[in-house]
Amino acid sequence: MAIESKWYALTGAALAVAVLLPLGMHGQYGLSILCMLFLYITLSQSWNILGGYAGQVNVGQAAFFGVGALTTRLLWLHGTPFPLAIPAGGIASVVLAVVVGFPALRLRGHYFAIGTLAVAWIAHITVGNLFPGISFLTGRHVATYSLVLRYYVFLVIMVAALTTIYLTVNSRIGLGVEATRDDEDAAQTVGVNIVKYKIIAFAISSFFVGLAGGGFAFFNASYYWYLPFGLMWCFEPILIVFIGGVGTFVGPIVGSLCYVALKEIFAFTLGEINILIFGVVFILTILFFPRGIVGLPAALHHAWPRRLHGEVGERANVR
Amino acid sequence: MEFAQFLTYGIINGAIYALVAIGLALIMGIMGIFNLAQGSLAMLAAYASFFLFQRWGLDPFLSLALTMPAGFLCGLLLHKGLFEWMSGYAPGQKLRNSMLVAFGLVLVIENIATVLWTANERCVTTAYSGAVVSVEGLRVPYTGLAAVGLSMVVIFGLHFFLKRTLFGKSLWAISQDHQTANLMGINVRRTTLISFGLGVALSAAAGAVISLYTVSPAVGLDWTNKALILVVLAGVGSIKGIFYSGLLLGIVEVLSVYFVGVHYTGVAGLVIFILVLMFRPQGLFGKRAGA
């Protein structure tokens, strides 16, 4: 699927806007929201390449996000400059993938999902036990804190993730990955090394999730150590991909936009019960948008009465 | 003897974990619905037990006569509303969708609980709550004894029910091939509905026991976590295995406390879990391999 020139132009324009934006923005709120948006786009697209394209439903993304965050935070607070600390987070996440994820890939279907979820959960508990309490920024870091810098960090991470994933998906690797998703046995008969492709998808996914975790650690002034391991980080990307459209490239981007907007609106307007409403919306989305927003046109098409088809007349008699 | 005392507590904990897990094993193992809200439902039942005790002095084990049927009805409603439409889905899709819906449910339930009952922890203290029975120097709490008893009755009862009754067999058939089960004359829709109700009723039993220990809106996910570990440890399709896996987990946890220290109980679960997943993914007692 070659990129048409109009999309090229659009992407370029969007990128230009994104790069120039901070110059025109005043105040913290806007930039923070955009940082979160970039974060979610990265997370959900990373989930998408493993879950949507490769069909391996990873419910344990929080473990990878958390490991990235933990590594980066520890390194950075102890003096490592952030351009090294953040990629280190990405690498740590890949290490986790090698240790836990790759054996888990041998599991088919449900077991992979269950396995990854439990890993995330237990990681959450373990970190909560080992690192209770809050991680604070030291004086020097507080003094030199620049939101604009963090904005660009997230932007770079997101662009790197999107580009890598886009290229992968549209390459031979992408074909292999999708074939694996659709029918493992059939894929093998045409020479697709399904293990290799699952690993590639997982590696890419975990690297960028870890990187995002590093960004998170770099971004937040103070937070509970176990926060990036929280379960919401497992489910939010999945929900986002759902909203947007599983297995599509644009889906996670669209989904992230809707999600971040929705969350902010709810947080502002609903106060105490915002999580409840959020849960309800969550449920309703799954119930009524199983194919996401991107799948909406097709879904509507299906809803039209059959009569329209039958009326077109008999097909030409093949005899 | 210290060690034996630890073991005793481990067994009791394990039996409680198993009780929470059994409903999930039924719902997830047999019906392929990933009910993340299992623990949260047990939490609701625990609150119910607590309030029944507070208002009318009903012992949680007695109020089961109320909470279990109520749980059953809730299960029917939940299935009808949230999960029934997924019945025809492929297993992978069903698992994913049900997991997400259940997660939404968890958020809703926990938020309602927090709003209605505050985040404070509750606990039922009955007349016999502190009492222990002494067996050869071991102090076995009455509540623990009752918990183990209930757990065994429920789990082995369910096993018997699934293996020996026609309903149980039809459920098993459905879990293997739900289209063909239809052809046998099994009313798949109704059977699945009833089973889901049963699964939730079972979590009500767990709730009764939980109310004797600690209830707060946040405990739901913790219990689901334990339940999930057991379901994987035991393997799909194994009901008795849940009980044994529970004991295993409980014992391993207290062992890790005994030898290493209290902060690492969660890690014990992690280690066993990963080992089983890597070397015996069909579970310790399961019948099916992989998916």
Next chain:
Amino acid sequence: MLELSQLDIYHGDLQALWNVSLTVRDREITTLIGSNGAGKSTALMAIAGLLKPAKGTISFNGVRLDKLPAHKIVDIGISMVPEGRRVFPEMTVTGNLEIGAFVGQARRERQKTMEWVYEVFPKLRDRARQQASTLSGGEQQMLAIGRALMSRPRLLLIDELSLGLAPVVVEKISEVLREINKANGIGIFLVEQNVQMALELADTGYIIENGRIVGHGDAGTLLESKEVKEAYLGIA
């Protein structure tokens, strides 16, 4: 008597059957033949209640089948052997047979019926305690048929009997089917790609092509007809 009348059936958006009508008479063996994708299995699934027609009716001795949910079809006296056997893999042979006698009257008489099935398929008796997934293709087919017989049907629907089976095995099972049809008066509606086997076994035949019935008649006559010979038997 099973009657399909002017059926239109869709698979999603795709129309699979166009104005299909056919009759399966009591105590007879009727076959529906056609190449792959012609719509045969669709017809069978509609009878079994797994698909609902967009237009037309299906009735069995006056009872409208297309209005019934799938699990009620067995009650009416129709039992189906699905394509690919679909035995319950984790259950034993005995378990599979037992679950075949799930409903009402059949459940009460299941011991007796099981004895009869073992007489019809002695191989199954040898394997009674074996897990169904460990049986060979032919044995699984026998089990699937035996399971369908457990509900004491008046009409047996069979989807692609010969698929994936060695000719010798198909031959043997054919004979058994002829036997139970003659001896017990159980009607059989067989959907098949193997035209030779199907027309030799059946009394009446229907030919389906691209979702439409293009011919029917006495099976023996069809077997000899020029069209069938050319189109399906490869005889010029």
